[in-house]
Amino acid sequence: MKVYVNQKSVDVLPGMTVKHALTSAGLFQNIEASAKICDEWGNELGLDGALSEGMRIYVKQYKD
Amino acid sequence: MKKWLAVFCLSLFLFLLASFAFGQEIEIRILHINDFHGFAEPDQPLGSDARLGGIPYLAARVNELRKEKPSLLLSAGDMIQGDNWANLFQGESVIEWMNAMRFDAMVVGNHEFDFGQEVLKKRISEARFPILGANVEGLAVLKPYVIEELKGVRIALIGVVTQDVPLSTHPRNVAGLRFADPVKTAERYVGELRKKADVVVVLSHIGFPADRVLAEKVKGIDVIIGGHSHTKVTKPVSVGKTLIVQAWEHGKALGVLDLVLKDGKVIGFEGHLEEIRPKEGREERASLAILKKYKERVDAVLSERIGETEVDLDGENVRTRETNLGNFISDIMRQASGADVTLINGGSIRNSIKKGEVRMKDVYSVLPFNNYIVAIRLTGRQLKEALEHGVSAVEEREGRFPQVSGLLFNYSPSSERGSRIREISVAGRPIDLDREYTVATNDFLAAGGDGYRAFGEAIESSGDFSAVGGMMKREKVVYSDSGRWLRDVVAEVIKERKRIAPRTEGRIAEIR
Numbered sequence: 264m265k266v267y268v269n270q271k272s273v274d275v276l277p278g279m280t281v282k283h284a285l286t287s288a289g290l291f292q293n294i295e296a297s298a299k300i301c302d303e304w305g306n307e308l309g310l311d312g313a314l315s316e317g318m319r320i321y322v323k324q325y326k327d
Numbered sequence: 328m329k330k331w332l333a334v335f336c337l338s339l340f341l342f343l344l345a346s347f348a349f350g351q352e353i354e355i356r357i358l359h360i361n362d363f364h365g366f367a368e369p370d371q372p373l374g375s376d377a378r379l380g381g382i383p384y385l386a387a388r389v390n391e392l393r394k395e396k397p398s399l400l401l402s403a404g405d406m407i408q409g410d411n412w413a414n415l416f417q418g419e420s421v422i423e424w425m426n427a428m429r430f431d432a433m434v435v436g437n438h439e440f441d442f443g444q445e446v447l448k449k450r451i452s453e454a455r456f457p458i459l460g461a462n463v464e465g466l467a468v469l470k471p472y473v474i475e476e477l478k479g480v481r482i483a484l485i486g487v488v489t490q491d492v493p494l495s496t497h498p499r500n501v502a503g504l505r506f507a508d509p510v511k512t513a514e515r516y517v518g519e520l521r522k523k524a525d526v527v528v529v530l531s532h533i534g535f536p537a538d539r540v541l542a543e544k545v546k547g548i549d550v551i552i553g554g555h556s557h558t559k560v561t562k563p564v565s566v567g568k569t570l571i572v573q574a575w576e577h578g579k580a581l582g583v584l585d586l587v588l589k590d591g592k593v594i595g596f597e598g599h600l601e602e603i604r605p606k607e608g609r610e611e612r613a614s615l616a617i618l619k620k621y622k623e624r625v626d627a628v629l630s631e632r633i634g635e636t637e638v639d640l641d642g643e644n645v646r647t648r649e650t651n652l653g654n655f656i657s658d659i660m661r662q663a664s665g666a667d668v669t670l671i672n673g674g675s676i677r678n679s680i681k682k683g684e685v686r687m688k689d690v691y692s693v694l695p696f697n698n699y700i701v702a703i704r705l706t707g708r709q710l711k712e713a714l715e716h717g718v719s720a721v722e723e724r725e726g727r728f729p730q731v732s733g734l735l736f737n738y739s740p741s742s743e744r745g746s747r748i749r750e751i752s753v754a755g756r757p758i759d760l761d762r763e764y765t766v767a768t769n770d771f772l773a774a775g776g777d778g779y780r781a782f783g784e785a786i787e788s789s790g791d792f793s794a795v796g797g798m799m800k801r802e803k804v805v806y807s808d809s810g811r812w813l814r815d816v817v818a819e820v821i822k823e824r825k826r827i828a829p830r831t832e833g834r835i836a837e838i839r
Contacts, residue, residue: 272782273752273775274364274783274786274787275378275774275786276494276701276770276773276804276807277495277787277807278437278491278494278495278496278809279770279774279809281557283770283773284774286771286774286775286776287774287775287783289775291776294373296373298373299373300373302535302536302556302558304535304564306535306554306558306559306560306561307558307559307575307577308557308558308559309362309557309559309576309577309743310371310373310557311362311364311409311557311576312362312534312555312556312557312558312576313437313491313534313555313556313557314556315534315536315537315556318536319704326693
């Protein structure tokens, strides 16, 4: 399943979550406490949120 | 007296019905949560200094809001699996709380299947509210829909769950079940229920992007109450004439949707999310009692003696060499998944266990992360590259150092990074770089954690995934059990064997 993290495409398995997509994009371990993860409509997502094919997620700083 | 009471009630009912029929505006309220995952205590979300949620506080707010308007309390699924507070009782604690809270209905989520169908049937039998699943075929205890009545307003609730359930849980959990297309299923029931109800609500566990598609394709849905994607929809989203809402995750927020109806139609709405902020002294008593009761049981279960080890289990040296604990865990993963070999990161093992009694909490401290087992087909070349990566930072004691099962290898730590592996054998034979091997690992490495790229490359080339007859059908991925944490699999094996004595066997050798 292909999803996009800050425009970067990553492949994850069905059942994997936002956390896995961030890991796959190399962002999870360096993510700042002030960051929020949002979908393409600007809604905040939980790290355990399910992904779907073609989904676009973005890491945004809290102060944005 | 009884007769007069009956007459009074009947009159009141007819009055309310008449009011509705004669064009009065009626307001009703829908309260909703989703993806609770057993988080009974407050949780600290990413990007926040504050702790949010906690069932005593959530319940207190629900009760306050219920007093203001006729209300329904609904859940959009994934309630019974996740945190220890739920998992250690296979969701019984959650259903007990939902009963105490007088939930009106919930849709089954994909994680409701994680403990197997027999456990799910038991949970459904315990629930004093309907559990829905209109697109689940083969599980008769799930109702496709229910019609609730509030102040004379008939509200149809249809439940749909993601078709990906067979791809994200163990195949045995969904054996004999079929998950039909949620859009087609909703279309079928909406057509039928528009004739019987004033308001049509879909309780959906398919995720926010799919909810938008559902709203676009199926006309006649007034409200979609969503879950699965853990989306914080702060205000209702309108797609055509349908409102979509979702209340984030873990009970950190409560969704509140007020609908105004006239002549059997929704003519207005106001909706928002309320973050649940714990405040001492504001706990709802029944929920607090249930929280405490199961917390005590959690402590008791974690302190339970599950077996005995005849040797010290070494979790200290897992970042530099083969250890008996690394062997034990990776052997279990290979056995559970039916893989040829296992490769995990030593960093996933966080503690040692001393010779003697083994308690549940010892296993939980060794494997504190919510990792699960995945098995992926890698070529011998990819497996070798993965091992090269694993030993590439042994000097820095990086967590990527491998612990393995089903294979032996030696390496030269003084050689250049990327060229340290000398020999690898699988099942007693030299590795064939062009052959495929099934490799068990954890979901963290499968997603590219600790810099492992081989699994991601295999997933990328894996093609489409599909579920056929309740079994996973895919090219490279042969096992993925996202509903069962690795620590629980390991604890189960210790319970079964009672006594363990794993040893190092020369699986990983240094060449000096």
